Amino acid sequence: MEKPKDLIPIIDNLGYVIEEDLATVLFLMMKLEKPLLLEGNPGVGKTQIAYILSEYLGYDLIRLQCYEGLDVNNAIYEWNYQKQLLAIKIHESGGKSEQEKEDMIFGKEYLLERPLLKAIASDRPSVLLLDEIDRSDEEFEAFLLELLSEFQISIPELGTIKSKHTPIVILTSNRTRELSDALKRRCLYHWVDYPSMEKEMKIIKKHHPNIEAKLAEQIADYIQKIRELKLDKTPGIAETIDWAKGIAALNGDSNAMYNSLSCLLKSNDDIKKVKEEYFRN
Numbered sequence: 001m002e003k004p005k006d007l008i009p010i011i012d013n014l015g016y017v018i019e020e021d022l023a024t025v026l027f028l029m030m031k032l033e034k035p036l037l038l039e040g041n042p043g044v045g046k047t048q049i050a051y052i053l054s055e056y057l058g059y060d061l062i063r064l065q066c067y068e069g070l071d072v073n074n075a076i077y078e079w080n081y082q083k084q085l086l087a088i089k090i091h092e093s094g095g096k097s098e099q100e101k102e103d104m105i106f107g108k109e110y111l112l113e114r115p116l117l118k119a120i121a122s123d124r125p126s127v128l129l130l131d132e133i134d135r136s137d138e139e140f141e142a143f144l145l146e147l148l149s150e151f152q153i154s155i156p157e158l159g160t161i162k163s164k165h166t167p168i169v170i171l172t173s174n175r176t177r178e179l180s181d182a183l184k185r186r187c188l189y190h191w192v193d194y195p196s197m198e199k200e201m202k203i204i205k206k207h208h209p210n211i212e213a214k215l216a217e218q219i220a221d222y223i224q225k226i227r228e229l230k231l232d233k234t235p236g237i238a239e240t241i242d243w244a245k246g247i248a249a250l251n252g253d254s255n256a257m258y259n260s261l262s263c264l265l266k267s268n269d270d271i272k273k274v275k276e277e278y279f280r281n
């Protein structure tokens with residue numbers, strides 16, 4: 001892979017419709033070995049990019065789903081206390097000194113690796129996905145800075161663990177809150193927008209190769225209009241694909257679009273609003 005455009009057919013063959021600007025930032029991420037922050041509305045395909053890259057490169061995918069209250073024990077590591085207590089019990093009558101016992105129970109065999117440490121300590125290359133980083137607390141961002149800068153993690157009892165293979169790191173954010181400047185400085189950045197009508201048609205055809213061109217155009221046109229409404233949940237790409245599947249499943253129903261709106265919209269108010277705006281009898 002010598003230039004960004006080389007990525008486009010590769011990613012396309014894996015089922016993801018990609019444009020040159022995103023292909024370029026993915027190319028730079030891999031060449032520069034820098035994390036990539038993907039921001040955009042929910043449902044535009046940010047998370048899927050990590051899965052596609054993992055498949056393309058043949059790397060392990062390690063995912064950390066972020067949430068409020070996420071801490072070091074759930075994200076990086078914790079000690080296997082039950083195993084440590086058992087070891088202490090077994091050796092309490094032995095001739096080991098207290099220091100020797102302490103050194104023994106803080107060995108790697110008592111360490112439970114969570115996603116961040118797993119990505120750093122792995123013997124295989126990996127794609128590390130930090131999904132919905134904006135849902136985590138600002139305090140958690142501080143834990144990430146060492147990882148994103150040096151690709152290493154410090155454990156007080158063991159010292160610093162450096163990566164054997166620099167992981168490809170992708171962070172996604174729905175912008176429920178602003179991320180810190182310190183975190184952003186360590187990342188490349190790309191905004192993933194809702195697809196254009198042309199791209200949406202390509203996505204529909206990618207997932208439904210037998211769909212009629214006119215129907216794919218109709219679906220894409222409706223989606224573009226529906227996204228302009230003020231809805232509780234604006235439909236993303238996954239909902240577009242589900243709607244196309246629903247319409248196909250109702251093959252022969254002249255009102256298939258109307259009757260399959262439950263595949264596209266996720267609240268009764270949204271369904272009513274769309275029906276009144278675009279499907280009046």
